[in-house]
Amino acid sequence: MSSGKGGRKKGADRLAVNKKGLFKFVVLEKFEAGIELLGSEVKSLRDRNVSFTDSYCQFRGEELFVLNLNIARYDPASFANHEPTRPRKLLMHKRELSRLKGQLAQKGQTLIPVSIYFRKGWAKVELGLATNKTGADKRRAIKDRETKRDMARARKWRG
Numbered sequence: 001m002s003s004g005k006g007g008r009k010k011g012a013d014r015l016a017v018n019k020k021g022l023f024k025f026v027v028l029e030k031f032e033a034g035i036e037l038l039g040s041e042v043k044s045l046r047d048r049n050v051s052f053t054d055s056y057c058q059f060r061g062e063e064l065f066v067l068n069l070n071i072a073r074y075d076p077a078s079f080a081n082h083e084p085t086r087p088r089k090l091l092m093h094k095r096e097l098s099r100l101k102g103q104l105a106q107k108g109q110t111l112i113p114v115s116i117y118f119r120k121g122w123a124k125v126e127l128g129l130a131t132n133k134t135g136a137d138k139r140r141a142i143k144d145r146e147t148k149r150d151m152a153r154a155r156k157w158r159g
Contacts (some may be wrong), residue, residue, distance in 0.1 A: 025130035034091035
């Protein structure tokens with residue numbers, strides 16, 4: 001388990017982070033939601049077999065679902081396996097869901113999964129209310145990343 005460093009909540013162990021989503025979008029606000037999983041999905045998650053490629057969240061009626069979240073099949077489950085990219089229900093309080101639905105109604109806002117982790121034995125998804133980054137924002141992010149990398153190399157070489 002994690003020691004609580006890096007902004008993580010105590011007892012949370014990050015399984016995967018949506019790096020591409022964080023590159024494409026500016027996250028305005030973060031939320032935590034439980035996720036409804038099958039047994040084989042939990043086993044596969046514990047093996048860190050998850051991919052966020054093109055995943056997003058969408059309301060269906062009053063319920064929130066994460067779509068295109070790829071949790072790989074768990075081979076030992078054989079016939080009782082799950083569909084890797086099936087829609088998965090997210091579990092949040094009604095009050096939070098209605099607030100989130102109102103925010104998503106604004107033009108240009110979307111809800112993306114940022115990371116997935118276990119906390120106290122329960123699978124959790126960190127969601128981000130986000131807007132698209134412009135080309136200039138993306139270039140600035142690349143430049144900042146390269147600068148950090150160069151500084152780390154210089155420190156390593158000197159020290």
